[in-house]
Amino acid sequence: MDETALIRSVATWIAEARQVVALTGAGVSTASGIPDFRGPQGLWTTQPEKERLFSLDAYLEDPEVRQQVWRLRLENPAFTAGPNDAHLALAELERRGHLHTLVTQNIDGLHQAGGTDPDRVVEIHGTIHEVECLSCDRRVPVGPVLDEVRRGDPDPRCPSCGGLQKTATVSFGQSLDPSLLQRAHDATMGCDLMLAVGTSLVVHPVALLPRTALEAGARLVIVNAEETPYDDRAGAVLRGDAGEVLNAILAHLDSLQQA
Numbered sequence: 065m066d067e068t069a070l071i072r073s074v075a076t077w078i079a080e081a082r083q084v085v086a087l088t089g090a091g092v093s094t095a096s097g098i099p100d101f102r103g104p105q106g107l108w109t110t111q112p113e114k115e116r117l118f119s120l121d122a123y124l125e126d127p128e129v130r131q132q133v134w135r136l137r138l139e140n141p142a143f144t145a146g147p148n149d150a151h152l153a154l155a156e157l158e159r160r161g162h163l164h165t166l167v168t169q170n171i172d173g174l175h176q177a178g179g180t181d182p183d184r185v186v187e188i189h190g191t192i193h194e195v196e197c198l199s200c201d202r203r204v205p206v207g208p209v210l211d212e213v214r215r216g217d218p219d220p221r222c223p224s225c226g227g228l229q230k231t232a233t234v235s236f237g238q239s240l241d242p243s244l245l246q247r248a249h250d251a252t253m254g255c256d257l258m259l260a261v262g263t264s265l266v267v268h269p270v271a272l273l274p275r276t277a278l279e280a281g282a283r284l285v286i287v288n289a290e291e292t293p294y295d296d297r298a299g300a301v302l303r304g305d306a307g308e309v310l311n312a313i314l315a316h317l318d319s320l321q322q323a
């Protein structure tokens with residue numbers, strides 16, 4: 065089936081679906097200038113040594129790691145990036161009533177910035193826009209803490225309990241927020257269409273969600289620049305740029321609604 069016919073089918077499936085769940089990854093933010101992790105220019109692809117910085121054990125044990133992570137946070141593109149066509153298209157899908165829940169592995173907040181209702185977004189790997197204390201769970205906006213780092217504090221401690229602080233993002237070896245995992249699982253169990261966009265679908269437990277959707281009888285549609293382990297089980301694989309593909313799907317939805 066050629067790409068246009070495939071996009072037309074996907075648009076029809078979305079129009080007819082009872083409950084659509086989107087599962088997004090770093091590939092929806094690359095067009096906003098935020099590198100992904102495992103793509104050709106990905107962070108782990110180009111700087112594999114950096115992956116260690118994002119393990120919880122290394123962060124807890126090594127002050128040098130914490131200081132390097134805080135320095136990296138100062139220049140993280142998520143603080144200056146804006147939403148791109150992929151974020152805007154998913155927000156439009158929601159506006160038209162075709163998106164029940166958006167589970168994102170991204171920490172950049174760009175789905176909300178692009179207009180998706182924050183109540184429908186599950187930031188399952190956390191957010192870079194907040195800081196949490198690893199001892200007393202105090203949670204604050206990231207801005208003032210980054211200001212302390214800029215003013216020379218290399219490893220700002222919690223003002224309440226003196227504990228270590230970290231951006232509220234999930235590090236390797238850190239467990240996910242059970243309530244977020246439950247929300248993502250429940251939405252997936254109830255969906256009849258899962259739209260996986262811009263994710264390599266290799267990091268667990270999120271990488272189990274498409275399997276959960278398939279086992280619940282849902283169709284799986286994958287929009288991704290490269291192969292994923294689920295391509296052979298997907299109802300459709302749309303290989304290309306997330307923003308372009310999602311806009312093409314919206315255009316077909318328009319023609320369906322005009323027909």
Ligand code: APR
Pocket residue numbers: 088089090091092094095100101102103104106169170189261262263264265266267287288289290291304305306307
């Ligand atoms: N359009 C479509 N696909 C794209 C685009 C684009 N513009 N840019 C990149 N991609 C694809 C890449 O080919 C890759 O397969 O998006 C996918 C992104 O995969 P990863 O880099 O592995 O990112 P993600 O799946 O979100 O990683 C999951 O791993 O390191 C952890 O916590 C981190 O949340 C992250 C998790």
